[in-house]
Amino acid sequence: MSSDDAGFKAALEEAKQGAKEGGIPIGACLVNKDGKILGRGHNMRLQKNSATLHAEISTLENAGRLPASAYQGATMYTTLSPCNMCTGACILYKVSRVVMGENKTLVGGEDFLAQRGIEVVNLKNAECEGLMKKFISEHPDDWYEDIGEPPKGR
Numbered sequence: 393m394s395s396d397d398a399g400f401k402a403a404l405e406e407a408k409q410g411a412k413e414g415g416i417p418i419g420a421c422l423v424n425k426d427g428k429i430l431g432r433g434h435n436m437r438l439q440k441n442s443a444t445l446h447a448e449i450s451t452l453e454n455a456g457r458l459p460a461s462a463y464q465g466a467t468m469y470t471t472l473s474p475c476n477m478c479t480g481a482c483i484l485y486k487v488s489r490v491v492m493g494e495n496k497t498l499v500g501g502e503d504f505l506a507q508r509g510i511e512v513v514n515l516k517n518a519e520c521e522g523l524m525k526k527f528i529s530e531h532p533d534d535w536y537e538d539i540g541e542p543p544k545g546r
């Protein structure tokens with residue numbers, strides 16, 4: 393697993409697309425056991441006024457309805473450590489692996505994933521960190537709302 397993986401590159405492209413749209417710059421991509429991209433997407437919370445469309449959920453949604461077997465051996469690439477909601481979705485569909493760009497911005501459900509036998513890989517990618525650092529410095533309230541927390545420093 394590395395930042396050169398096609399699935400990770402797609403996730404990073406999605407994060408940048410989100411940034412272009414003025415959204416929260418987090419992207420994801422679901423790749424099946426044969427290396428085929430099943431779906432990709434980015435956080436659409438601001439764009440769609442959505443309570444649930446984090447990057448991983450957008451990705452699962454864009455991949456569409458699939459039989460359980462489609463997720464066997466699959467990898468969810470995401471530019472940021474998955475929150476509790478997205479961790480739950482990965483556990484529900486029993487993906488085999490979660491590869492994240494970074495977890496300096498947020499440490500999500502990594503331990504829970506590991507407990508459920510899902511392999512967790514952190515690529516410690518500086519570009520992913522940079523996208524989030526910039527967004528949070530410019531729109532702190534939108535970020536805390538995304539992770540279900542009240543605004544900080546008020």
Ligand SMILES: [Zn+2]
Pocket residue numbers: 446447448474475476477478479
């Ligand atoms: Zn999430």
